Amino acid sequence: MPDQQTPPREPLRPGAGPEGTSAHLARLETRPSFTERNRRIGERIVEGLIFGIAGMSIIFIFLIFYFTFREAAPIFFGSGKTVETAAVMDDYRLPGEKPEADTSSAAASGDTSEVYNPDSGAPPALPGDSAAAPAVKKKDAATGSPKGDTSSGSEVYNPESGAPPALPADSTPAPASAATAEQTAKTNDSNSRLIVGNDYPILDRETPIKLSYLYYHNWQPNSDHPRYGIFPILVGTLKTTLIALLIAAPLSILAALYTAFFAPKRLRETLKPIIEILAGFPSVVVGFFCLMTVASLVQTLFGIDYRLNAFVGGIGLALAVIPIIYTISDDALRAVPGSLREAALAIGASEWQAAYQVMLPAATPGIFAALLLGLGRAFGETMIALMATGNAGTFSWNFFEPVRTFAATIGAEMGEVQHGSPHYQILFLLGVILFIFSFAINLVTEFYVKQRLIKKFRGAE
Amino acid sequence: MREHRKSFIGFLAMRLPMLATLLIILTIVLIIGDFFFAGIGHVTWEFLTQPPRNANTEGGILPAIIGTAELVLLMSLAAVPVGTITAIYLTEYARQTSIFARIIRFAVNTLAGVPSVVFGLFGLGFFIQTVGGQMDQVRWDQRMKSLHAVIAAPASPVAGNHIATVALVQTYLQKADNGDWTDQATKLNGFPRGTVARVNADIVERYFRNSVELNWGKPGLIWAALTLALLTLPVVIVSVEESLRTVPRDIREASLALGATKLETIIKVVIPNSLTGILTGSILAIGRGAGEVAPILFTGVVYSAQEGPHALTDQFMHLGYHLYILATQSTNVEATQPLQYATTLVLLVLTLALNLSAILLRSHIRRRQVA
Structure with a gap:
């Protein structure tokens, strides 16, 4: 626009130029009016604000890490206060x-x-x-x-x-x-x-707690002589996460295959929102469902001693993870160029061969990303684990025994713990572990999976 | 033979995905049906409009409904503007190759992946202890200045650093400044060696300086709402971004061609065209926020209250937390089972209604995109 150029440098003294001449009029037109110049400064400020607010997400990430780590820091550095x-x-x-x-x-x-x-x-x-x-x-x-x-x-x-x-x-x-x-x-x-x-x-x-106190197989933070062994909750978290993924991954990938390739066109568009409803269930509700219905069902089916155990918790976590894996896999499968499928069909592959042997491998990075994000969710899910796993801090590899997860430990104990006490610091340390884990997962999906995905499709086209 | 086997595998390969889909949908139906039929009989008018009684074993959930509503309202007041502006930056200003935008996207994805309980820890460590604690400290320091004036006043028994008993100081403080210090004066009861101890002005001031009054530096509605806002920020950003992208490029270019600046185009053309998307984002965020319990566990939720929160620093009841408490921490889990199912149904209906309306709005937007 013309008025973005700097106004002509002419003396502004009254009577300096001949009034009413065409040169004067031209100068008046090109010089931005005072209000207009003001508005442009205002816009600069507003755009700067937009820029600043957009950058807040980055600051939040740093803040989250800093303030969770700060509370746990005495474990590493000791307290000087x-x-x-x-x-x-x-x-x-x-x-x-x-x-x-x-x-x-x-x-x-x-x-x-x-x-x-x-x-x-x-x-x-x-x-x-x-x-x-x-x-x-x-x-x-x-x-x-x-x-x-x-x-x-x-x-x-x-x-x-x-x-x-x-x-x-x-x-x-x-x-x-x-x-x-x-x-x-x-x-x-x-x-x-x-x-x-x-x-x-x-x-x-x-x-005061030291890092070496965490290498132990008993988690008894509330006893008179507390034990902060981290292994039982680590194993518990791994167990429930593993069960959740073992249940959720096949189900949701198969469902994604169905809605992406096999389902009739009209059904396709209705199935996706329905499955995504599962993501809208509050985790307390899913936890309560596991606590009441799934626990009874599992107990009658398998005849286990403990009503609440890692398996029930795993089912609950699977319910939370399924919509995530499903949605991302479905998107990944649909993003594979249709020409691949058509080529496979053209050389005589059947419908399912094209889906399983051509489209599914092509979408692997996306599905891998889906599994990773599901893993992160299952690892950090709090309320379901809190309500359905039984919360026992004992060390066991048995899938049908009560377990305790990282997130559930924080959720259950943070409310009663004394501010600044060793127990408090340890709970924050668990939070730091959860944060770093989810951060690492994001890092992998961002920089590894996406690059591979892009490369793959570029090669395919 | 080979053909036969192939077709059998093919049969399996075609049917298994269908079965998996069916299983997932059946589970969803089972959950909804389970809670609907178990809870519908207990959701009465009285249940919805009464506060809980008798240690949460009787009565209703009105304070929990009010608390949840106020929480998500405050949360969306914080999350929606920030999320919308971030989305505007990402779609309108950032170039495709911009590293800053890439980092923002990565930060948003990370924010979406951080476990909700970590947000709770962050709320406790940052909002309550750091921000709230500082606010209290500043307020308390000001109060200490006025206390200094009160104590140094000629009428004070310890004026000019004279020595007096704590009891004397206490009676003086109760009347000083039109009773402004009455509540503080009672704190002197806790003085070592009781009210007979003799003190001077320095000691009284030091005593009060150490007893910071917590107002902001404790769990409360505002901190829980801000923590939740952080959690739902990615939801808003993603959904608004999606709707901003559906605004046709032609409209933008037409606006620019008519002489509007970029900001004017955004405010007067792009945003009105994507209001539905912003609304969808808000609804999704509210739906997500209403169901999350982990972030508010240590930032403001309370076991039982007779009323909803009145001030920003009040603690509040929450539907999800109420359910959690009833189901796992209650003294009599069996007796409160009707209440549990009824609370679940209310929470479920609330979040499902929000999510469904978001889905409908979203499909509306997508249809526009296709058209």
Whole structure:
């Protein structure tokens, strides 16, 4: 457009040019009016906004990774915040006031009720109420980091003793001068191993977690001496995912073949939306369906001890995965150039030979992508796994035993866990694993499958 | 012989896909039929319009319906504009070879693939603890400034860093600033060594500074809605993009030829022509959001409430979560079974209606594309 050019550089002083001449008129026409110029600046801004908002999806991905990883980071790097948040009643002593705890400090040093927590707002627990004190104590984790001292009385920071507070976050054994014998027993793995008789250390609820604690075959995060073995849930996730894919993949690929090639034309267009209705079912509803109907059906059919098990969960996950695999495979099959099929038919192949031996191999990358995305969904599906798998944290390869998956573990335990506690960090670590897994799947589909698909069809045409 | 075998395999190869399709459709029919016949008798007017009673074992689901509705409404307020604008960028502005657009597409695909429970974790770590926590901190810091003024006032027992008992400070605070500090004054009950402890102004301020009042930094409707918006963003983007692509190129070019700028063309020609698509995207997103439970598990849903949420920071009941609670966490699972089936039916009808209308709208768009 002409008005996008810069206006002619002529002096704008009044009377500089002859008014009313054709040259003057031409200049008036080509110079954009003030409002128009303003509007163009406005458009620039709006287009910049559109650009910025479009880029938000990228930022979200980074944010999701950063904030899930941040909560799990103490597992890898340890927590440095422990000392700052250790607030004791010493903070509330008047300057120059003689510490009144002096008289009873020796007796009170082992008493957990002396621990005062300013964040909880609750009155200090009565001396006799030993159970209440740790509970109060745990609340102050809300300030953002795991509390340094444990619920054990011996670890209460006693300002009178002259020793610095013990730092259990520091996973190496504290120096002998600062740590009592009890603390050493708690933080030192080698001592604990002797007591347990296996490789797993005795943990306290507040013991800072290390990555090595995850190599164990028991998931008991809520016991007094929690065990954070990740293997049972890993195996459980793999089991349910495998069952789900074994059921869903053949069914949905065959269905996709049917709607893409075999079904009568009019049926074709109605079948697809109907199958896609399955994707619209809320996962709670599918989970409830498995919990009620499928579980009873499987139990009567196979006569298993456990009503809820990996198989039932797998069926539920399959129901969630089928529409995904179906839709993408169907699209992939339809995207294969029809000339391939016609060529196959022309050289004497039957209808099914053309479909199975020509079209299906041609659509392999797309179907592979469909399977991968289905895998990602089955791996991360929460509510169905939560309701239908039985949620047992025991290690077993049996397909008919209750299992627990990553996503279900997060869903079931996150609500009750103390902010900043080791258990909390582990749950976030599971979230990070889920995120990385789904990210990797997307990476593969994006950069491997799509390239192959494009290459294949370019070669075919 | 060989011909015969071939035809048998052929028979199988032709029939198996049909059987698989039939099986899937039968399952869908079974699920819908199961819940329809088991639940229809229990969906009464009373059930739909009463709050739950007696620890969720009796009564209705009105707060859950209201909570779900408000949640998805807020969610679509956030997701639809952002999703539409992203789709507009992808279809109208981005070139085919643009790397930025490719990255955006990849990010959207990733967003669609991230497990829903991870969104819940993200909502907890980002929205509640980081954003909400910061908002609370800022608010609290301001409040601390006014507390400083109150405490330093001449009438205060600890003015000029004098020393007084906590009880004295408490009575002063209860009356100061027209009762503005009454609720805070009660917090002093938790002071170590009780109300007889002697404090000065510094100690009182330090005590209050440590007890940040949580308003935004806790689970609430707004955070759950934003988390869900993130989850449904790809749904909106994909569906709007699809409808934007069906707007004929001629119309765009005609608009440009008449002297309209690109933005004017988009606002006055392209968007009105794809309103159905934006509507479809919103409906699909709402349908998806209404059924998702995992992202809101830790970002705002509550076990039981008598009313729907009144404020953005209120916790709320949710149909899906209510069903989950009734089916797995209830004290008496058997007794609440009618309630479970009825809740399922309501949730199912809601999401199916939304999805069906989206499908119909979409086929309408596709027909236009063909025409």
